[in-house]
Amino acid sequence: MAEANPPAKLRRLRYASALGLTYxxxxxxxxxxxxxxxxxxxxxxxxxxxxxARVGLALxxxxxxxxxxxxxxxxxxxxxxxxxxxxPEREVFELVVxxxxxxxxxxxxxxxxxxxxxxxxxxxxxxxxxxxxxxxxRP
Amino acid sequence: MTHRxxxxxxxxxxxxxxxxxxxxxLGSVRAKHERGELFAGTSSLSERERKQLELVPARVLxxxxxxxxxxxxAKQLVKFELDAxxxxxxxxxxxxxxxxxxxxxxxxxxxxxxxxxxxxxxxxCDTARLKQAAEEEAGARFVPPGNRLPxxxxxxxxxxxxxxxx
Numbered sequence: 001m002a003e004a005n006p007p008a009k010l011r012r013l014r015y016a017s018a019l020g021l022t023y024x025x026x027x028x029x030x031x032x033x034x035x036x037x038x039x040x041x042x043x044x045x046x047x048x049x050x051x052x053a054r055v056g057l058a059l060x061x062x063x064x065x066x067x068x069x070x071x072x073x074x075x076x077x078x079x080x081x082x083x084x085x086x087x088p089e090r091e092v093f094e095l096v097v098x099x100x101x102x103x104x105x106x107x108x109x110x111x112x113x114x115x116x117x118x119x120x121x122x123x124x125x126x127x128x129x130x131x132x133x134x135x136x137x138r139p
Numbered sequence: 140m141t142h143r144x145x146x147x148x149x150x151x152x153x154x155x156x157x158x159x160x161x162x163x164x165l166g167s168v169r170a171k172h173e174r175g176e177l178f179a180g181t182s183s184l185s186e187r188e189r190k191q192l193e194l195v196p197a198r199v200l201x202x203x204x205x206x207x208x209x210x211x212x213a214k215q216l217v218k219f220e221l222d223a224x225x226x227x228x229x230x231x232x233x234x235x236x237x238x239x240x241x242x243x244x245x246x247x248x249x250x251x252x253x254x255x256x257x258x259x260x261x262x263x264c265d266t267a268r269l270k271q272a273a274e275e276e277a278g279a280r281f282v283p284p285g286n287r288l289p290x291x292x293x294x295x296x297x298x299x300x301x302x303x304x305x
Contacts, residue, residue: 022155030159034166041164047171047182048189054177056195070175077177081196088212089219092200099203122207123282129207136279137203139195 051077055102060139064106075103091120099134108134190225197223198231205238205276210284214242233260237269237276241285249289266292 033039037047054077058064066074078097085093097103098113110127117125171179181192197220204216217238224232236256240249256272257264263272270292280286287293 019150022151023158026155026159027162030162031166033159034163035170037167037170039163039167047178048184048186049174049178049181050189050193052196053181053184053189053192056192057177057180059195059199060192066176069173070177073175074177088215089200092204092208092212092216093196096199096203100199117207120208120212122209122212124207129281132281133203133206136206137199139198139202 051080055081056139058102059096059100059137062138064101066106071105078102088120091116095120095133096137099130099137194223194228201235201238202279205280205285207282209282210242213280213285214239217242229260230262233257233263234272234276237263237273238285241273241277241280241289244284246289246291249291253291 030039054074058074082090082093082097095113095116098109098116101107101109103109104112108130110130113130113133114125114127117130171182181189184192201216201220204213208216217235221232221235221239224235226232233256236252236259240252240256243249243252253269256269263269270288273288273292277286277288
């Protein structure tokens with residue numbers, strides 16, 4: 001009887017460990033799948049958000065400023081859109097991004113804007129004209 | 140025996156599944172938060188709202204090129220926005236056609252484009268209203284060509300040397 005106890009204890013321990021591991025694995029797997037939007041439900045799966053819509057929302061705002069996470073995500077969206085445009089839309093988009101400060105915390109990025117403007121060979125690329133462009137480029 | 144089986148099924152199958160579901164929801168919420176406020180602001184839109192937002196970049200690019208762009212780029216960006224607009228955006232389509240007409244050097248081409256503006260939005264079929272809309276668009280452009288009304292609408296010769304300064 002004294003010899004039968006250790007195997008019973010061991011069995012219980014194994015059972016509890018296996019059960020615990022199963023729950024931990026379920027927790028980890030669920031979290032990772034959820035974070036990657038791979039579950040058939042949840043806010044990511046049902047989301048209507050697209051890079052074009054997100055950049056559109058940013059451009060719609062009069063003044064752009066956001067937290068670090070939003071700014072980083074916006075920079076990624078801007079890059080996605082830029083890669084999808086052909087010339088001259090791409091160059092005009094780069095100019096608009098600089099003028100509206102989408103990669104610069106909402107502030108007019110004059111050197112980058114002037115560089116894009118001159119690359120487009122537009123008649124006016126001075127700071128005053130770019131400030132007007134910033135105002136006029138709103139939807 | 141049946142109760143035991145049910146209990147085991149709950150412990151080994153339903154329990155982990157429930158934990159995975161809750162963890163998945165938490166993971167989704169955290170990922171949504173990490174993607175920033177723009178993601179949150181666009182993640183539950185109606186089809187129409189999403190389309191409206193997706194039109195904004197094309198409109199902004201067109202507005203930018205229309206404000207300061209050279210004639211060729213302005214024309215290309217006008218066409219770019221026109222391609223993005225659907226038939227329901229009649230007023231905006233008319234405005235974009237008018238822009239196209241303003242930078243078109245060919246009289247026949249202008250007439251055809253202004254007729255397209257009228258077809259898109261009957262509100263600009265009347266000459267006075269077409270002229271008013273064209274004046275507004277020409278006023279929004281700070282460099283030639285296109286910053287003056289064409290002869291067909293102005294009723295006289297425009298000032299050659301006038302260049303609007305912002």
